[in-house]
Amino acid sequence: xxxxxxxxxxxxxxxxxxxxxxxxxxxxxxxxxxxxxxxxxxxxxxxxxxxxxxxxxxxxxxxxxxxxxxxxxxxxxxxxxxxxxxxxxxxxxxxxxxxxxxxxxxxxxxxxxxxxxxxxxxxxxxxxxxxxxxxxxxxxxxxxxxxxxxxxxxxxxxxxxxxxxxxxxxxxxxxxxxxxxxxxxxxxxxxxxxxxxxxxxxxxxxxxxxxxxxxxxxxxxxxxxxxxxxxxxxxxxxxxxxxxxxxxxxxxxxxxxxxxxxxxxxxxxxxxxxxxxxxxxxxxxxxxxxxxxxxxxxxxxxxxxxxxxxxxxxxxxxxxxxxxxxxxxxxxxxxxxxxxxxxxxxxxxxxxxxxxxxxxxxxxxxxxxxxxxxxxxxxxxxx
Numbered sequence: 001x002x003x004x005x006x007x008x009x010x011x012x013x014x015x016x017x018x019x020x021x022x023x024x025x026x027x028x029x030x031x032x033x034x035x036x037x038x039x040x041x042x043x044x045x046x047x048x049x050x051x052x053x054x055x056x057x058x059x060x061x062x063x064x065x066x067x068x069x070x071x072x073x074x075x076x077x078x079x080x081x082x083x084x085x086x087x088x089x090x091x092x093x094x095x096x097x098x099x100x101x102x103x104x105x106x107x108x109x110x111x112x113x114x115x116x117x118x119x120x121x122x123x124x125x126x127x128x129x130x131x132x133x134x135x136x137x138x139x140x141x142x143x144x145x146x147x148x149x150x151x152x153x154x155x156x157x158x159x160x161x162x163x164x165x166x167x168x169x170x171x172x173x174x175x176x177x178x179x180x181x182x183x184x185x186x187x188x189x190x191x192x193x194x195x196x197x198x199x200x201x202x203x204x205x206x207x208x209x210x211x212x213x214x215x216x217x218x219x220x221x222x223x224x225x226x227x228x229x230x231x232x233x234x235x236x237x238x239x240x241x242x243x244x245x246x247x248x249x250x251x252x253x254x255x256x257x258x259x260x261x262x263x264x265x266x267x268x269x270x271x272x273x274x275x276x277x278x279x280x281x282x283x284x285x286x287x288x289x290x291x292x293x294x295x296x297x298x299x300x301x302x303x304x305x306x307x308x309x310x311x312x313x314x315x316x317x318x319x320x321x322x323x324x325x326x327x328x329x330x331x332x333x334x335x336x337x338x339x340x341x342x343x344x345x346x347x348x349x350x351x352x353x354x355x356x357x358x359x360x361x362x363x364x365x366x367x368x369x370x371x372x373x374x375x376x377x378x379x380x381x382x383x
Contacts, residue, residue, distance in 0.1 A: 001368065004223040005245035008170055008191060009034050009147040010062045013364045014246030015236065016148075016193075016225060017356070018066055022050050023258040024356050026057045031360035036064035036150060036248075044136035051144040062147035064172075069134055069151045069160055089316050093305050097320050100298045104334045106323050142167040148191070150174065152202070155187045174227070174248075176204030181215045185222060192219055193248045196228030200251045200344035202288045203228065203279065209242070216243035231346035233366020240371065251344040252363075256356035264328045265341050266353065274348030283321075283342075285313030291347065293340040295324075 003014040012032035019025060025035030037054065039047050054063055141149055142163060149164055150172040164171045170190035175181045181192055194215040196208025206214075208228040216224045223246075226239035231252035239247045253259055254269055261269075272291060279287045282299045285308055290296075298304065307313045327335035 001240075001364075003240075003245040004221075005191070005225060008223060009064070011147075013360065014225075014240070015360065015363065016064065016246065016248045017253055017360070018248065018250040019253045019259060021253075021258055021260050022054050023260075024253050024256055025063055026054055027256070027258050027356035028253070028360055029058050029061045029063045031357040032364070033360050034062055034064050034148065036066050036148070038066050039137065039141070040066075040068045042137070044133065044140050047137055048140045048143075051140065051146070055145055060145075064148035064150060065141050065146045066150040066152055067134075067137060067141070068153040069138075069156060088312050089308065090305075093308060093316050096305055097316060100295075100338075101320055101323060104294070104338055105332070106320075106327050106335055106338070109319070109323055109326060138163060142169060148172055150191075150193070155183050156189065158187065161188050172225075175215060176211070177206055178211075178214045178218060181218050185219065190222065192222060192224045193227050194224055194244070195248070196226075197279070197289070198345045199228030200277070200289050200347075201342040202284070202286050204287075208239075212239065212242040212244050228344060229346055231344075231349050231363075233363045233368070234370055235346075236363055236367040237370035237374070240367070241374065251346050252349075252359060253356060254341070254343060254347075255350040255353055256359060257353050258356045261341065262325065262329050264336055264339055268336075268339060269341065269343060269347055270350050270352060272343075272347045272350070274345045277343060277345055277347060281307040281313065283313065283317065283340075285310030288342055289344055290342045291340045294337040295340055 001014055005014050006012065011034045015033035016036050017024065017028035017033055018036040018038060020038040020041065022037060025037045028035035037050065042050060051065070138160060146169055148170050151160065152174045156171055156173055161171050172191035172193055173184040173189045174193045174195050175184055176195055181194070184192060192215055194208070194212045195203060196211050197203050197205050198208055208226055208230070212224065212226040224244050225246045225248040226242060226244040227248035227250070230236055230239060230247045230249050236247045254261060254266075268291060276292050277289050278292050278296060279289050280296050280299070281287055282296060283290065299307065308316055324335050324338045328339045
């Protein structure tokens with residue numbers, strides 16, 4: 001299938017697969033789609049190593065990079081790291097979190113615990129936000145051969161877009177409303193990703209079926225990818241029918257063998273239904289769709305404090321989640337009750353773990369089949 005998106009980035013299939021794991025990115029790109037690396041958790045040195053590895057594995061096939069780039073970081077204004085002002089976290093909030101951990105029997109981290117945080121829940125929504133680091137990350141991206149750079153936190157700064165233009169790299173931006181899309185188009189982005197409320201992680205309130213055609217109509221010649229609630233070929237075909245140039249997917253890759261989430265989390269995801277997610281601010285301070293768990297129940301009970309604004313909620317709960325993860329992975333059932341993950345409503349379609357490349361092939365094959373069926377319906381006299 002050829003669309004403006006496939007022409008823009010040089011892929012065979014109009015499908016982008018976002019994941020924090022380089023292994024998933026490689027598998028998706030090898031299968032003819034565009035693997036997109038969620039890169040905000042890396043230092044510049046780590047990102048350079050990861051992109052070098054990805055390029056070695058892909059042999060010239062295209063891939064993309066997604067960064068959270070707060071606008072002030074490229075204009076000279078320093079944005080403080082999360083840990084720089086712990087005094088902004090009220091003592092009552094700290095006491096509440098500690099009480100939850102105590103009642104569920106979650107032990108402190110031992111001195112001998114070495115955390116491999118690659119698969120931790122919060123990494124895909126954390127970011128290095130000081131100006132020097134963000135600029136260094138962008139320099140790393142533009143020094144490599146990325147076919148796309150995406151910004152998922154508001155309008156990309158003009159400096160970022162100008163730098164991408166000089167490097168010949170298209171810029172994508174995620175939007176959750178038509179107004180967001182207008183601002184991104186005014187900034188000059190090359191690709192819009194219309195993310196409906198069904199999607200995992202930070203999300204808005206407008207459904208993909210409504211948002212996508214709104215954004216497509218506004219975008220004119222700028223390609224639009226539909227996102228949120230897309231994990232099958234049927235849903236991919238629906239995105240194309242809405243006028244999108246392809247689909248941007250995230251949650252579905254959590255059901256791949258290559259994704260680094262822990263076995264505890266994978267088991268909860270495979271067992272979940274589409275009704276088992278909810279939108280909550282209890283992880284990052286911004287509304288984010290995630291798997292329901294006892295953690296969210298605790299924040300909803302009478303007397304619980306309201307979540308803090310971003311980034312202070314992340315400061316508040318980061319260590320708590322490290323403790324929950326470690327305990328759950330050690331077999332603690334009470335920790336498993338608290339365990340959660342950012343995931344969209346498509347979690348209900350997960351039937352088991354599969355290779356990421358197989359997911360691509362199955363989605364594309366089913367999409368083509370459904371499009372052919374629609375074409376038959378459009379003929380005079382029907383099928």
